Each structure stands twice: as structure tokens, then as C-alpha cells.
Amino acid sequence: MSLFTGKSTRAMQSVMPAGAMLLGALMFLAPAVGSARDSMAPKEQSNTGDLDPNQLPSFNDQKKGRPQSIFVSIQMAKGYEVEWDSFGRKGWYTQDPRLKAIDPGTTVFAPDAPAVYIVFEVAPLEDPASFSALWFLLDQSGKPAAEPAGRDTLEVPGHERYGYLELKKPADGNWSKGDYLVKVFITPLGQQPFHAANQVGTMQFTVTDQPAPSKK
Numbered sequence: 717m718s719l720f721t722g723k724s725t726r727a728m729q730s731v732m733p734a735g736a737m738l739l740g741a742l743m744f745l746a747p748a749v750g751s752a753r754d755s756m757a758p759k760e761q762s763n764t765g766d767l768d769p770n771q772l773p774s775f776n777d778q779k780k781g782r783p784q785s786i787f788v789s790i791q792m793a794k795g796y797e798v799e800w801d802s803f804g805r806k807g808w809y810t811q812d813p814r815l816k817a818i819d820p821g822t823t824v825f826a827p828d829a830p831a832v833y834i835v836f837e838v839a840p841l842e843d844p845a846s847f848s849a850l851w852f853l854l855d856q857s858g859k860p861a862a863e864p865a866g867r868d869t870l871e872v873p874g875h876e877r878y879g880y881l882e883l884k885k886p887a888d889g890n891w892s893k894g895d896y897l898v899k900v901f902i903t904p905l906g907q908q909p910f911h912a913a914n915q916v917g918t919m920q921f922t923v924t925d926q927p928a929p930s931k932k
Contacts, residue, residue: 775900775917776823785916786902788877790836792921793817794829796880815878823920824927827890832883832921834898844874848901848909849881853894860897869909891923 775790795818817835825832834849848869852860868881883898885891898919903909 775919786838788837788839790834790900790919791817791820792823792919793833793835794819794822794825795831795833796835813878815880824922824924825891826927827893827923827925828885829891829923829927830885834881834883834900834919836879836881837877838872838879840877841872841874844871844905846871846901846903846905846907846909847879847881848903849883849898850901850910851883851896851898853892854897858895865892865896867910871905893923893925895920895922 775785775787776792796815797818799814799816815835815837817833820835832851836847846869848867850864850867852864854860865886866883868883870879870881872879881900898921899915900917900919901909901911901914902916903911903914907914
């Protein structure tokens with residue numbers, strides 16, 4: 717529903733004073749926040765809002781076979797690879813190759829790690845969508861910095877299922893050590909990818925001098 721629905725304007729005119737009529741008209745014309753069918757895309761925000769991370773799903777513990785939001789699976793990893801049988805028989809090719817996470821579930825990384833990956837699978841999309849991430853360094857009280865440390869967006873075509881987000885280390889050096897909060901967004905193609913209304917969950921990772929060894 718993209719517009720406020722109430723009594724008709726004609727009915728309002730018969731019972732409301734002029735000031736109330738003006739307020740009612742403004743409410744009638746105001747689009748609902750987060751509507752996917754608004755005629756104008758919501759303005760991108762440098763600060764994505766004051767949503768409490770504790771009130772949103774945490775995807776850190778999600779495993780394959782336990783879907784959450786539209787994700788069949790979503791995991792942090794040290795990288796990804798394309799599964800060999802995604803390409804079918806010799807001479808055949810698929811536009812939706814299956815992605816396999818490298819060391820899935822890794823949430824602790826070294827300061828010189830080139831990137832942190834979020835590898836995901838969704839149900840086949842009917843329409844294209846943008847999957848996005850903002851990541852923030854947390855202070856000692858657990859509050860995220862005012863500005864994100866980085867951002868990434870991936871446009872996933874319709875009828876595809878697999879993708880990844882690449883959280884790259886700073887261009888001017890290594891990661892700052894500490895804990896990071898990742899905000900995950902899903903947005904209809906064409907809308908601003910980082911609007912607070914489109915945030916669907918969070919993830920967390922840590923940068924330290926002593927990361928866990930690779931999983932065998």
C-alpha cells in the first residue's frame with residue numbers, strides 16, 4: 717500500500733475545518749515509508765537511521781537449511797569459489813553458477829586480510845534486486861562509528877540465486893583492529909540501496925592479530 721487511505725476528500729470537506737482539510741490532504745499525498753512501488757526512490761542516507769541492531773535478525777549463526785529473511789543461507793567467509801558442476805556438461809554453461817564459501821562461518825580476520833566475504837543463496841528472484849552491505853567499526857561501548865568504514869552493492873538478476881558481498885580492507889592500509897557491525901540491505905532495483913527501511917539484518921566480525929586458523 718503506497719498511499720494513506722481514509723475517507724474521501726469530498727467527504728472530508730463537509731465535516732472538517734479548513735486547517736484540518738489541509739492536514740488531511742497532506743497525509744493523503746504522503747507515500748508510505750519503504751514502499752517498493754513509490755514513484756520516487758527514497759533519498760539515500762549517509763546515516764542509515766537509528767535502527768537498533770538488537771531488533772534485527774543476526775545472520776552470523778545462520779546455516780544452510782535454516783532460512784531467514786529471503787536467504788536460504790548467508791555466511792561470512794574468507795572467500796568463495798564456483799562449484800565445478802555448476803557449469804554442467806562440457807560445452808554447456810549456466811548463468812547462475814553455484815558459489816561455495818571458503819572457510820564458511822569465519823568471523824575473525826587478520827588486519828591484512830584483503831577482504832571479508834558474505835556468501836549467500838536466496839530463493840530464485842522473480843525480479844532483479846540489489847544486495848548491499850555497510851560496515852562500521854564499533855567503539856569500546858559497542859556503538860558503531862558515525863561513518864561506515866566501507867560499502868558494497870551487488871545487483872542480482874531475476875531468477876538467479878547466488879551472490880556475494882565483498883567487504884574490502886581500506887585502500888590506504890590494513891583493517892583497524894576491533895569489532896565491526898555489518899548492516900545488510902535488500903532493495904528493489906532502482907531504489908537507493910542503503911535506505912534504513914530496506915535493512916533486513918546484521919552480521920559481525922572481528923579484526924585481530926591472532927585470527928583463528930583456516931578450517932579443514
